Amino acid sequence: MKRPDIIRTAEEVGLDLAKGLQFSIDDLQSYRTGILPARSLLVLLRKVAEPALIAAALIILPLFAAAYFSSSSQGVSLSAGFAIVFSTAGHIKELAESSGWFRTILYFVGGLGCLGAAAYYVTKIPLALYFDILAKQVWIADGRVTAREEEKPAKGKRDEVITYYFDMKDKRFEVPRIAFNAIDTGGAYRVYYLPRSGMLVAIEPSTLAREAEERERRLATGPVVRNLI
Numbered sequence: 001m002k003r004p005d006i007i008r009t010a011e012e013v014g015l016d017l018a019k020g021l022q023f024s025i026d027d028l029q030s031y032r033t034g035i036l037p038a039r040s041l042l043v044l045l046r047k048v049a050e051p052a053l054i055a056a057a058l059i060i061l062p063l064f065a066a067a068y069f070s071s072s073s074q075g076v077s078l079s080a081g082f083a084i085v086f087s088t089a090g091h092i093k094e095l096a097e098s099s100g101w102f103r104t105i106l107y108f109v110g111g112l113g114c115l116g117a118a119a120y121y122v123t124k125i126p127l128a129l130y131f132d133i134l135a136k137q138v139w140i141a142d143g144r145v146t147a148r149e150e151e152k153p154a155k156g157k158r159d160e161v162i163t164y165y166f167d168m169k170d171k172r173f174e175v176p177r178i179a180f181n182a183i184d185t186g187g188a189y190r191v192y193y194l195p196r197s198g199m200l201v202a203i204e205p206s207t208l209a210r211e212a213e214e215r216e217r218r219l220a221t222g223p224v225v226r227n228l229i
Contacts, residue, residue: 010205013184020179023202031192031202032212036136040201048130055121058114066107132194139195142206143168147185166191166200173200 030037151160164180188206
């Protein structure tokens with residue numbers, strides 16, 4: 001929970017926000033130039049890969065199980081078991097005659113259920129995020145950020161689900177609760193987000209961003225050497 005009685009420095013707020021959004025303080029140098037750092041790619045790739053892997057498992061695992069059962073029951077190789085499964089799929093009547101209509105209907109309903117669940121998870125693959133990862137481009141915005149929470153009804157649940165947001169003047173980012181609790185709401189921040197998916201990938205107090213830019217300018221210009229007379 002937030003402790004309004006505790007005053008944190010900008011550096012402490014920045015560290016808490018980095019933990020909440022799972023980015024590294026060292027990666028901010030890359031974010032400030034508008035480039036998605038390599039370490040963030042792994043975190044984002046998991047969000048893309050998870051529904052894709054679940055969809056693949058819902059298709060491959062039942063198919064593999066059916067092929068293994070067919071190969072074991074008929075004493076043939078696993079590859080031959082796959083051939084049996086695919087050939088049987090086009091001959092439902094023959095399957096019903098050998099296994100019975102009850103089992104055939106169970107197989108059919110189970111297969112459709114797996115395909116339907118796989119199709120559902122395919123729709124959950126965030127394609128916009130995938131293309132953001134390929135582009136490795138980050139957009140930057142400065143302004144005041146307000147933390148808000150909204151309660152929304154959830155399907156199949158009596159209790160409402162709380163969703164957390166960071167709001168700017170013309171932008172809204174959904175964030176995890178730990179990031180919501182980390183921010184000093186109403187302060188000035190620099191946000192880094194992906195252009196296609198609109199996902200917030202990093203945020204820091206504006207004072208820290210300006211200080212970092214000033215240090216970069218000083219390093220670029222080099223020390224001033226006075227002429228000695």
